[in-house]
Amino acid sequence: xSDTFNRRHAGxxxxxxxxxxxxxxxxxxxxxxxxxxxxxxxxxxxxxTFELLDRYHAVIRSTAQRFGLxxxxxxxxxxxxxxxxxxxxxxxxxxxxxxWSYGKEFISTDRNYRRGQMGLAYEIVINANPCISYLMxxxxxxxxxxxxxxxxxGHNSFFKGNYLFRMWTDASSxxxxxxxxxxxxxxxxxxxGIDAVELLLDSCHALMNYGVDRYRRPSKLSxxxxxxxxxxxxxxxxxxxxxxxxxxPRRPEKEATEKQSTxxxxxxxxxxxxxxxxxxxxxxxxxxxxxxxxxxxxQYFYPQRQTQVMNEGWATFWHHHLLNTxxxxxxxxxxxxxxxxxxxxxxxxxxxxxxxxxxxxxPYALGFAMYSDIKRICEAPTDEDxxxxxxxxxxxxxxxxxxxxxxxxxxxxxxxxxxxxxxxAFRLFAVVDDEKAPTLEVSTIHDEAGYRALxxxxxxxxxxxxxxxxxxxxxxxxxxxxxxxxxxxxxxxxPLDNGAEEVLKHVARLWGFPVHLxxxxxxxxxxxxxxxxxxxx
Amino acid sequence: xxxxxxxxxxxxxxxxxxxxxxxxxxKAQIREAVKRAxxxxxxREIAQGEDIHIPRRDLSEPVFGHGQGGRREMVxxxxxxxxxxxxxxxxxxxxxxxxxxxxxxxxxxxxxxxVFHLTKEEFMxxxxxxxxxxxxxxxxxxxxxxxxxxxAGLSSDGTPxxxxxxxSLRGAIGRRIALGSESRRQLAYLEELLAAVREEAATQxxxxxxxxxxxxxxxxxxxxxxxxYLDPIDLRYRSRVRTPVPTARxxxxxxxxxxxxxxxxxxxxxxxxFILLYxxxxxxxxxxxxxxxxxxxxxxxVDEDAFFQAKETGGTVVSSALVLMEQIIRARYPSxxxxxxxxxxxxxxxxxxxSPHCRELLARDILPLCRYFxxxxxxxxxQNLWHEYALxxxxxxxxxxxxxxxxxxxxxxxxRELFSKEGRSK
Numbered sequence: 001x002s003d004t005f006n007r008r009h010a011g012x013x014x015x016x017x018x019x020x021x022x023x024x025x026x027x028x029x030x031x032x033x034x035x036x037x038x039x040x041x042x043x044x045x046x047x048x049t050f051e052l053l054d055r056y057h058a059v060i061r062s063t064a065q066r067f068g069l070x071x072x073x074x075x076x077x078x079x080x081x082x083x084x085x086x087x088x089x090x091x092x093x094x095x096x097x098x099x100w101s102y103g104k105e106f107i108s109t110d111r112n113y114r115r116g117q118m119g120l121a122y123e124i125v126i127n128a129n130p131c132i133s134y135l136m137x138x139x140x141x142x143x144x145x146x147x148x149x150x151x152x153x154g155h156n157s158f159f160k161g162n163y164l165f166r167m168w169t170d171a172s173s174x175x176x177x178x179x180x181x182x183x184x185x186x187x188x189x190x191x192x193g194i195d196a197v198e199l200l201l202d203s204c205h206a207l208m209n210y211g212v213d214r215y216r217r218p219s220k221l222s223x224x225x226x227x228x229x230x231x232x233x234x235x236x237x238x239x240x241x242x243x244x245x246x247x248x249p250r251r252p253e254k255e256a257t258e259k260q261s262t263x264x265x266x267x268x269x270x271x272x273x274x275x276x277x278x279x280x281x282x283x284x285x286x287x288x289x290x291x292x293x294x295x296x297x298x299q300y301f302y303p304q305r306q307t308q309v310m311n312e313g314w315a316t317f318w319h320h321h322l323l324n325t326x327x328x329x330x331x332x333x334x335x336x337x338x339x340x341x342x343x344x345x346x347x348x349x350x351x352x353x354x355x356x357x358x359x360x361x362x363p364y365a366l367g368f369a370m371y372s373d374i375k376r377i378c379e380a381p382t383d384e385d386x387x388x389x390x391x392x393x394x395x396x397x398x399x400x401x402x403x404x405x406x407x408x409x410x411x412x413x414x415x416x417x418x419x420x421x422x423x424x425a426f427r428l429f430a431v432v433d434d435e436k437a438p439t440l441e442v443s444t445i446h447d448e449a450g451y452r453a454l455x456x457x458x459x460x461x462x463x464x465x466x467x468x469x470x471x472x473x474x475x476x477x478x479x480x481x482x483x484x485x486x487x488x489x490x491x492x493x494x495p496l497d498n499g500a501e502e503v504l505k506h507v508a509r510l511w512g513f514p515v516h517l518x519x520x521x522x523x524x525x526x527x528x529x530x531x532x533x534x535x536x537x
Numbered sequence: 538x539x540x541x542x543x544x545x546x547x548x549x550x551x552x553x554x555x556x557x558x559x560x561x562x563x564k565a566q567i568r569e570a571v572k573r574a575x576x577x578x579x580x581r582e583i584a585q586g587e588d589i590h591i592p593r594r595d596l597s598e599p600v601f602g603h604g605q606g607g608r609r610e611m612v613x614x615x616x617x618x619x620x621x622x623x624x625x626x627x628x629x630x631x632x633x634x635x636x637x638x639x640x641x642x643x644x645x646x647x648x649x650x651x652v653f654h655l656t657k658e659e660f661m662x663x664x665x666x667x668x669x670x671x672x673x674x675x676x677x678x679x680x681x682x683x684x685x686x687x688x689a690g691l692s693s694d695g696t697p698x699x700x701x702x703x704x705s706l707r708g709a710i711g712r713r714i715a716l717g718s719e720s721r722r723q724l725a726y727l728e729e730l731l732a733a734v735r736e737e738a739a740t741q742x743x744x745x746x747x748x749x750x751x752x753x754x755x756x757x758x759x760x761x762x763x764x765x766y767l768d769p770i771d772l773r774y775r776s777r778v779r780t781p782v783p784t785a786r787x788x789x790x791x792x793x794x795x796x797x798x799x800x801x802x803x804x805x806x807x808x809x810x811f812i813l814l815y816x817x818x819x820x821x822x823x824x825x826x827x828x829x830x831x832x833x834x835x836x837x838x839v840d841e842d843a844f845f846q847a848k849e850t851g852g853t854v855v856s857s858a859l860v861l862m863e864q865i866i867r868a869r870y871p872s873x874x875x876x877x878x879x880x881x882x883x884x885x886x887x888x889x890x891x892s893p894h895c896r897e898l899l900a901r902d903i904l905p906l907c908r909y910f911x912x913x914x915x916x917x918x919x920q921n922l923w924h925e926y927a928l929x930x931x932x933x934x935x936x937x938x939x940x941x942x943x944x945x946x947x948x949x950x951x952x953r954e955l956f957s958k959e960g961r962s963k
Contacts, residue, residue: 053541077544086551101598103559106552107653137545198558206599352615361614429616431625434608439624445616458612469601494607502599 154315313367
């Protein structure tokens, strides 16, 4: 199953240059000292100017350097509210291929914004090199400072440091790749019609969450290489498809009854889009390339979905810490402090369950609390902390935090660092919803007996593997009607929702032959199955 | 290194392409909504945007997700008084309100329609699509009127090409005089004094006085020199204002048969015909009056609502409407001051003795007053009214046009005729 690019990288495995040669900088132990106290704080009008932005950026940067935040170079872009909505609509990226769903997103954002139902986010930051942060022109100076600290130093250092981003995304080539994708899709629309491309993209988007490699490192290529290889790939991929045709029986009426002897694929595949790209019998070369583009984009966003709490928490922790340090050093005026603290407080507000505003745990609140708590454990551990975290209690907080940021994802981060003190502060409790029981049951609460179970439960909650149904390519019926068989392995007997059939129609469109989906319960028995024939249009 | 980039002027409306694709995908619903809107709107309000509602389920993008059932454990914050083992009633709607982290979002407003605003241009686009209008005509119809710029005196700011040099310099002279006259007067006085002092014998005190005077004179010279020759406040610009090109007034008569045989579909056809004529006229005239005359055996002048809503039964006497139209023209719209347009829609039914009378009325009384009279028959079948009118069309091809249109997209040819006529006469 390895494609050309993985082979290309295989030679690098085991060298000191882990993750494609991006070397990380060693964390600082103590922060560097302040070089010189300013005579007076920076001017603090409510309107920003370019000159002021520069001055604020300069002090934020030097403060961030004192704490050893390792970032990509920063590029701050001033944009209007309309441009912010444009960016919203294309999943936050500055360029993207055209699709009606982005238009839908734009229209609803635009409408809500005009009606005053929602404010726009203060910032969007793009995991690219240089790292692009958008500053909206409507923001006040205090908000711009907050955004610079949050996005350009918080998120930026996370993108550069966290292992998932290092492994799965390539900051230096993503913009180029999206430019390539946009042009390719546009060219396809011209050649094959907007409708054909739209149908294909719809189908691919339905499977986007199943278009990621979870355990293998994806390839990365510059725009030039990508273009040069696209052509070769089309030819090569078309040959690969013959795998399925090659085993065609000579006399189907006789052998169709024969028992299927060889399995294809040899092992179940979890990356549905990858499997389709490489093996769907009827796709044209350009269609394979588009499947690939959607898959690549999905892969690029995969780490973000796995590190919501960590990423937002990290950025929030650092804007809080940087701006407070700036204030302590005498850079910030009191009015500025009040203003950004108000926004900060709104962002980290965690409504309790039952509150009208409650939509589950707020990743900003949880992440911020956890990083702050780790710092506290390092600096002022209690006996309980020493008991629970013997390796970090009393250690230096910068190094510990750096380690925590680099080497975890939400699931493991919570499993490792959620402290009993925090569970008490959030008053966390777990509820079990079992369809066999008539009522819900409170399984654990924030008490001595429940800490570990509670932490495990919360950690599991952030496991993408259990949040999304586990669906794999099970086999292809080579000797019969070439149907594709997918298998859903139920997690805790949770069934699929009603959207499954619609998604299967999309799979059938891509595969070109019937698609089966079998939902298998915990006892190994098939609970439900679907069959969808390919559309005949 | 340039780290802050101003992008505000670059790349606005990046989402236009995506929006177009969205509209394209939902063309059927949008066309339906536009159709409803056209039926519900007055002729004058046709050129506006419209809110479009699309059921949210038609917009959903399916993904695999977990359904209800099985066993799941959710962690929530804000425990008040639960202890382990407590049992809680299932909330109504099964597990609602407990959408865990990452699932928060649009679950709540699931069944609402997706609403968005179609702009005026997009609305007209769909409207014209239905009528199968050629592109050139579309732009002619949807265009805004032309403007002329007029001079309107002078203003103190403007673009350099409008700079009025004479007035600016005149202002500059005045300012220079006003600011410098006091200094000049003093300068003249001091110079006179200096000349007088120089005449006298040169003693120590005289020399000091001369030096002091020369210093003062120099200072005054410098002051006068510092008065700018031209200052921004001197500049005067020609001011120009844009005003719409004044055009004559027009009145449009809408005549429609409302006898029993005109059903809803035929009325809709007639309405679109009137709308098109109205749009055409708005392109040419600043002010347009609309007069609605409906008739069966008798004619009456009504407002727009009654015109399209009412349904009468009984026979048809077309001439009654023509007579009324002529009366109204004579009473309210003298043809010297108004451009008169007539548009008549009918299913061709008429009391048979009446049709020749109609032709006569038109030829003798109405057409001489009118710029143009268009007749549209909303059924295929030709009756005596059609034959009589056909004669008329031969007699007066300049001012009279007639067509049959049994579906919406056939309405346009009538207008092509209208436009080609306009083209010839200019």
